[in-house]
Amino acid sequence: MADVSIRNVTKRFGKTEIIHGVSCDIREGEFIVILGPSGCGKSTLLRLIAGLEEITSGEIAIDGRVVNRLEPAQRDIAMVFQNYALYPHMTVYRNMAYGLKIRRMPAAEVDRRVRAAAGILELSELLDRKPRQLSGGQRQRVAMGRCIVREPKVFLFDEPLSNLDAKLRVQMRMEIRKLHEELKITSIFVTHDQVEAMTLGDRLVVMDNGAAAQIGTPLEVYERPANLFVAGFIGSPAMNFLQAEVAADGRRLVLPDGLDVALPGAGVPARAGRRVILGVRPEHLEPNGGRADGIRLAVDHVELLGADTLVHGRCGSMALTVRLADVQRIDKHAVIVLHAPPEKLHLFDPETKARIEK
Amino acid sequence: MEKRVVFRNKVLPYLLVAPQILVTLVFFIWPAAQALVQSFLQEDAFGTSSAFVWFDNFVEIFTSEEYLGSFRVTLVFSFAVAAIALSVALLLAVMADRALRGATAYKTLIIWPYAVAPVVAGVLWFFLFNPTVGMVAFFLKKFGVEWNHTLNGGQAMTLVVVAAAWREISYNFLFFLAGLQAIPGSFIEAAAIDGAGPWRRFWSIAFPLLSPTAFFLIVVNIVYAFFDTFGVIHAITRGGPNYATNILVYKVFNDGFINLDLGGSAAQSVVLMAVVIALTVVQFRFIERKVHY
Structure with missing residues (x-):
């Protein structure tokens, strides 16, 4: 030893x-x-x-x-x-x-x-x-x-x-x-x-x-x-990356299609107004329980794996994959509204590629 | 599943193999049969009369001190050629396998001698060691070695062995190098981690894995030394001095074509045929099957 x-x-x-x-x-x-x-x-x-x-x-x-x-x-x-x-x-x-x-x-x-x-x-x-x-x-x-x-x-x-x-x-x-x-x-x-x-x-x-x-x-x-x-690299299917901008108060993210996403805690005030990359794992996205606000995913393709279901689609111009538990009957070309718990969001600096701590 | 081509025409397949069969018949079977027949006959030197003598020719060669001497010479010659050609080739192959720079040039140079015809190789060595004009003989004399292979039987044997082995080294080298390169590097690395030094790694890992190649080459080399070295002997020593390098193939030629003892020569050829057949059987029956790890 x-x-x-x-x-x-x-x-x-x-x-x-x-x-x-x-x-x-x-x-x-x-x-x-x-x-x-x-x-x-x-x-x-x-x-x-x-x-x-x-x-x-x-x-x-x-x-x-x-x-x-x-x-x-x-x-x-x-x-x-x-x-x-x-x-x-x-x-x-x-x-x-x-x-x-x-x-x-x-x-x-x-x-x-x-x-x-x-x-x-x-x-x-x-x-x-x-x-x-x-x-x-x-x-x-x-x-x-x-x-x-x-x-x-x-x-x-x-x-x-x-x-x-x-x-x-x-x-x-x-x-x-x-x-x-x-x-x-x-x-x-x-x-x-x-x-x-x-x-x-x-x-x-x-x-x-x-x-x-x-x-x-x-x-x-x-x-x-x-x-x-x-x-x-870690996680399968791989984490989704979305281009985003930190709002002026540093507590919210603005996605290109105008969607607002809340950040946990005090947010990242130091980066207010700057571009960041938002990362969210497919398994951390979940249907938004019937509410209309959230990430709107236009479904392209559904993979039924038995234990879970992978939904591939796009949110605006960005590709997105979601992993839902169990078998989910989702039609191709449907639109589902998703949301992710704020503490499961990851932020990265687009230049240095490094993680931004919240 | 084996794929078979089926000919509808019954004659065509025979026509297609006919040239090969013809060549085999004319150049192999016919002469061999002729030698077999001849070995039971005794003929006068002018070929005007012949008599059927049963096994007299065989009895004669096997009771002839000269023939048995030639057999001993052949054995010494063949094993010496095989031993030198194999060990030198193995050494060169190991070095080529480890060489990083200039490996291609090195390999190409080592392969060259194989392209040289045996007679030419013989002449080359004959001149190098020629007691009067040879360069090597000249330098040997300077170092106090009196070189004269036309008088000294031991020196003559050494020279023909070296000349015959020289060419075969290239052939063996190729096989050994291919064999060494087929050994996965991880075997050698695993042995290195296990604590084996380069010498031990070679003898306990690489060499056993090369053994099928080595056995194959031993047989090929002995066959070569037995039968393909006529040119070397003829160019350098002509079997002399005093029969010191009179190997069996050379004796067949000498007795048959120089001394015109056709029956005795044919009997010797038949013995040689038996040797080839025996070696081939050894090659196929034992070595190809038994060398497995």
Whole structure:
């Protein structure tokens, strides 16, 4: 168990900078999820921590020891790869024992650890199999077993669930979380799947284009996204964004079609008369109970998902999506009037893209 | 599902395969059959009379010290060629696989020797090591090594082995490089995280994964050394000195066309045919099936 400290880490491949100064302090025993769209540098960041790539500048410390110049083997980490990277010519047992044998551990201790890990992961019956004789979920477990036996300071996961089918993914997600609660080993998990991120992480690092857009607990990231990118990336369907202007008193917003929206509390008096971007999640919009004032949504398209109904339409010239509970019979081309609780509104600065605190 | 083309015309399919069958018949089956027949005959040097002698030719070659010597020479030669060609090619392939800059030029240069015909390769090495005019021989002399492969059987063997292996290195290199590049990088990275150094990573991960390629190449190289090296021997040593490099294929040629012992030469060809067949069977039956991980 160890803490991991990442300070101003940058990575350049040739002339292109991929990671632009990421900093993050990971506490002992914490489960951190690095989340972002493909190409945002999340896997690169993980490889920098693993030592598979060398950092260009900055500092990475594991358990208080700077590891910038250390080989992966010396960092006392273990990693689960996206394709599992199980050695195809070795049995499950030898796959798990490989790292221990290299470290010249006595055979009895190797055997004890491999069998213990196999017990935890329900692999005891499969120790003599080769990887190609295993199912996807079993391979995934072996890859984790290979990490567990080492008893490393940090676990690294590089999109380990992306090759599994949807059902197995949910199951493995819970197993990983359960395992973490048992072992309490500091874990860093990279994924592009926000459901995985929300369910697994103690905290999330949301990456955008090589920088950490926000670091916080899943709820913080959902409830108080730090900027437009995080707001649009977290949540499905994505948050609606509307152009708006703050009224002269700073307590109300004026939408282009003349609609007035009240802001909670004292509003944003400092921004009176300025343009802002209003963000509202589809699940926070609700029918206005028969009243005529509110956001008027001209319905284009309705998706019935069973548990809820997605309504796509437009409000003036702006596209808007609403998520309503249960099955709702709404006609195409109907107009529904919606409203959102003031405390569920998010405001962003159109220039800096940053969140405006109310 | 296999897709089959069905011809309505019954003659057309036979016409289409006829050229290939004709080539096989004329250039492979006929000579092979002829060798088989010939190996049971004894003929005088002028070809005017022949007699059926059953297995006398075979009995003779297998009791001939010269033939058995040639067999030993061939075995030494083939295994030396295969060992050198495989190990050097593997080393070069590993380096090419790790090279970042100039890799393409490096690869292209290594592949070139394969385009050189065996005889030309032989002549090239013959001149390099020629005791009177050869550059390498000249420098060897400066370092106190008396090089004369026309007199020293060991040196002659070394030279033909090097010349024959040189060309085969290119071929092996291509296969090894392709094999190495087919190994996912994450295997090697996982081993690195597991604590294996470069040497250990290669021997415990990359090399076992290359083993199907390596076994395939071993057979191909031995077949090459057995049968395709006539040109090299002919250009450099002509089987000498004192039969030190007289490999089986060269002996077939020498006995048949120089010494005009057609029956004995044919019997030797039949033995060689049996060797090829055996190697092919080994290749298909054992290696292609058993090397699985």
